[in-house]
Amino acid sequence: MSLLIKNVRPWGKDSVDILIEDGFIARLEPNIQISNTPDSTIDAKNQLALPGLINAHAHLDKNLLGLPWHKNQVPGPRIRDFVDFERKFRQQNQISAETQSAKQIEASIKLGITHIRTHIDIDTEAGLKHFEGVMANKERYKHQMKLQTVAFPQSGMLIRPGTVELLEEAVKQGADCIGGLDPSIIDRDPVTHLDTIFDIADRHQVELDIHLHEPGELGAFSVELIIERCKTLSLQGKVTISHCFCLGQIDEGHLNSLIDGLLENQIAVMSLGSGTGNFPPLKKLYEAGVTLCSGTDGIRDTWGPHNSPDMLNRVQMLAYRSGFRKDEDIEMLLDIVTHSSAKVMKDADYGLSVGKQADLVILPGDTPAHAVVEQGNQRLVIKKGVIVADRAQLII
């Protein structure tokens, strides 16, 4: 199967043609002439092409998209209150992780997202129900979406006996990563929490992606414990710390020492900013060489009404919260949700160049920053060389 895209501007640069053969980019140059007529040809009319957008932090199983509006009352001030409320709400209302995650996956495909890493709630009440629901969609949408799963102890792990065994079972059943959650604030024992999940990762050779909301010096201590374990077990390049707000809340000297530890152990940081609080200084981390990624977080769920499946919207929010106005700064954020996130998701075939898998989105805009602020749904989405969505319609 071959697809020729005429007149397209990769990352806003000069117009070229892109020839895709068997799902990979075979040629990328101006005015391609080929002897055999390609199976299909598209004229992109000088629109932009970006590599497939990457949502590296989703909670696909828990959105309430398409359901009656959940009137948010905010269950309480602590994270635990939200967690307990949500678990009961989902159980009482029989929210199907399979149905709901399919809705977000389809919305994501339309928006040009080609990769998602999702955390899936695993607890002693739901067991592996949510995990199995999402895994069914991993198979169902395998031609449209590269989906990575994280076995995530949303309700706590040590504080709820039986959870460790369920997490390990999910890993045996194919979870790509073992998750963690606030080892001190939620689980009350940072050493045992981290030793437990690192042990699972080490024995099953899976990666780690740890939610860390812990603030300031407490969070920084958790980061240090993570760095120490990553080093001891030689899990370099296999650990992501999600949120990691503490990096935006400690003094410069301490931050610099943590950055050294992150770099030495190739630990990635996932940040989606924050509406109200300090968050990791993205430009400093990026320039230091820390591998960064971002995501949508939970969308339209019992935690709140904010967030959208659109990674361009996330880039704009990060730019707004970071005080970025310049095109080059916005392009840095776009690099985080594309190339840098592909490193986190270990996709060596990623990128808009010859030899790479043809995952891309074609959309209006004079420059990448222009596309970020325009957003909208005028997007043509190609996954593995096949058109999977066009102007908010799925083609699958």
Add this chain to the structure above:
Amino acid sequence: MSLLIKNVRPWGKDSVDILIEDGFIARLEPNIQISNTPDSTIDAKNQLALPGLINAHAHLDKNLLGLPWHKNQVPGPRIRDFVDFERKFRQQNQISAETQSAKQIEASIKLGITHIRTHIDIDTEAGLKHFEGVMANKERYKHQMKLQTVAFPQSGMLIRPGTVELLEEAVKQGADCIGGLDPSIIDRDPVTHLDTIFDIADRHQVELDIHLHEPGELGAFSVELIIERCKTLSLQGKVTISHCFCLGQIDEGHLNSLIDGLLENQIAVMSLGSGTGNFPPLKKLYEAGVTLCSGTDGIRDTWGPHNSPDMLNRVQMLAYRSGFRKDEDIEMLLDIVTHSSAKVMKDADYGLSVGKQADLVILPGDTPAHAVVEQGNQRLVIKKGVIVADRAQLII
């Protein structure tokens, strides 16, 4: 002319019918039966109705909508650098305030905005050119948009001799408000700056709307000077302070004393939040009874690529930055961009009740908060009882 809207939920409440006669709401009750067939009937299918959205702080004259993307380089760290860059850019590129403001007005009509207060740059190089361009549109769109104009010394006033005279001339030519700008930081003489613009307001009986970016205690001092002059000249209810970031940057005791002064003199505060800094505590001010409004600020201009003409987007950003997740808090923000802003714009005929002018937007959503996060362009917009836009198409 009569228009009957069937099955509509004002502010998300129970479904009613609304009968509009000669531009005003004649009846609002369930299942209206009338003997004479109305001129038109719409079935709103249980969608929401909100009163017309109000953008109480725009810069219509300076957007670059529809023009080639302006690659933002950020001219410098100070407000002055942005100001000087913009003035030269607009001159060199012959940006037409009339053409550009028409673009934003039309985009606003489609989004359900029925009222705009816009600041218009007046300086010794452009003279009244931008002002006249916007005034032409005030006339042109008078049936679709209630437009208030502020004669705004964007480049400074005292520091550029000749500006005061131009501002006064704009007021003579019909500007609704005299503007001001950072009396200390930009104009270097807060007393003379404020005395000058209050004198113009007093002599011509127009209102004041003063841009105040000044931080912390410096900004608070400017607020005090404004309060003193408002009281002395008996201009209660005729002053708005825009941005007024300082209210989010001073200690509680000082803030409370300023709130007392704002209340006593019925001074309104316009806030559109801030991407990175502290801004006025909206809930505290609202609950204290301060009249609040919000707006879009400049859109897609040389100041930066952020902001959108959509006031629902503004509400969502304010909610995100305020940490609001609850429906009731988001509805408070919606109240600010509707009823409260109408007070600022002195529209006594405003509101979704019998006897009020029929300015409303009908849109999808289970609740007002749901409509805020959905946004989108599925909006039917009615101004003075006439349908002026439907699903992103103007009907004028």
